[in-house]
Every structure is written in C-alpha cells, then in structure tokens.
Amino acid sequence: MSIVKLNNNGIKNVTTIGSITPIGNMALIKKLTASSSSTLSFVNGSSDVVLDSTYKEYFFTFNNIHPQNHNASFEFQCSTDGGSNYNTTITSTCFIADHGEGGAGGSLGYYAARDQAQGTSFQHFMRDIGNENDESAAGRLTLYNPASTTFVKHFMADCSVYYEGDYEFNYIYAGYFNTTSAINAIQFKMASGNIDAGDICLYGIT
Secondary structure, eight states, X not given: OOEEEEETTEEEEEOOOOOOOOOOOEEEEEEEXXXXXXXXXXXXXXXXXXXXXXXXXXXXXXXXXXXXXXXXXXXXXXXXXXXXXXXXOEEEEEEEXXXXXXXXXXXXXXXXXXXXEEEXXXXXXXXXXXXXTXXXXXXXXXXXOTTOSSSOEEEEEEEEEEETTTEEEEEEEEEEXXXXXXOOXXXXXXXXXXXXXXXXXXXXXX
C-alpha cells in the first residue's frame, strides 16, 4: 500500500514509512478519591507516590471536583520538606473566560485578584464552585521538573468550573515556585470546607 502525497511539483508515492518514536507517554502513578476529605496530598515515597527525578514532567487530572460548601475555591501548594510545610514561594498569573447559561457574560480578562507575587499562600485555580448536585469542576495541572536543584519549578493549569451563579468559568493559570530546592509533595484542598467528592490522578510523563 502506498501513500499519495500532493505538492507543487506533482504526485509522489510513498511506499515505506520509517518507525516513529512516541513521545509524551503517560504513566499513571496514583489516583486519590475524595470523600469529605479536608486535603488530598501526593508525597514522594508515601503510599506508592513518585514525585522526584524519575520524570521531568508530572501531570494531574481533576474529575468532578465537588465542594462541601457552596461557592468554594479549589487550591494547591507544594512542599520541599516531604509535606511538613506547604508554603513554597509562588509567582503566578491568571486569565478567566466566562459565559452564563442564559447567555450573559462572555468576557475574557486578566484576574489580578487571583495571582501571586512572591506569595506563600495556597494557589487558587478553580474558583467559586457550586455545590448543588449537578455542579462540579474539572481540569488539569502540569508541574515541570520538580526535582531540579538548579532552576525554579514552572506550572500550568487549565480548568473548567460550574460557577455557583450558573456560569461556565474557564481558568488559565501559570507560574513558578521560586525555589531551587526539590519539590517532593503537593497538596490540594478547598479554601473553605471539605472536598466532598471527585478524584485526582497523578501521571508521570516520559
């Protein structure tokens, strides 16, 4: 079987294709499921969690994150001491797009109230999630090379939120942990109340 390629010089038949090396393979490391949980934490070396130099890139997925409290915000922080303290210095940015069920909204803009400038607080990345039965949030977070002892540690997040006022909110976050110490733990929690339901999966990217 041949593949026909069209170009400005005519038609060329390709009869053989070399092997393609896949990149970006995902290895599932750990899945945590919330059940009225105050926090969900991934600590390197604990409960089969790997968060070290094994992978240069770590990827988290968030499925049906449902808060105990209405209008709750989901947030995260990292640790350099195995989870004893979650207060690593963060500089971050935040963009938000929104659109209401009734057609209101439709805006896109920078949200300065949710960024940090050398802050040590937990980083919001899903804001004002509704807690009614059909309301939740989902998204993904990438943490780059957390084991480096030379460079800062970058992160990017992209999230979809059922906002408490019947709005769809899309949050785009990026930033870095301003430390040259290795990050070896990450914790997720609600700004108020528990994580009623949902799961978080951690993957290593090769």
